[in-house]
Amino acid sequence: MDPSFPAPEHGAVPRPVPRTPSGLFPAGPPTRPTYREPHPVTGAGVAAGGGAATLWLLLFGLLGTDVASYAWWTVVAGLLAWLVALVLVRFGDRGVATGVAIVTAGGWSIAAAVVAVRWATSGDWPLW
Known part of the structure; x- marks a missing residue:
């Protein structure tokens, strides 16, 4: 025992020397910042968007009176829906x-x- 240190009292337990962590296991808070999504994608949001788009396409599809008009109304409705989706990606709920x-x-x-x-059964391209 080193004579410069006093002897421990009866029943005292010496404290262990702290070890330097190896880095294999995290020992404290992360050193890099954690970034969070400002508008996280949730299941409820996806379901709401899917329901709204289904109703939107259904309403536009019902405007069609034949295959050609149904297809063109669906294309127009889809383009408008995608424009709204692009705006939502940038400014709203992803x-x-x-x-x-x-x-x-x-x-x-x-x-x-x-x-x-229709094209396969009739042999005539239905969109023109």
């Missing part, structure tokens, strides 16, 4: 924009399938 974009792509796919089936 979850709603995601729902709008997903449902619009699905609506365009349905319109393309209807046009393709």
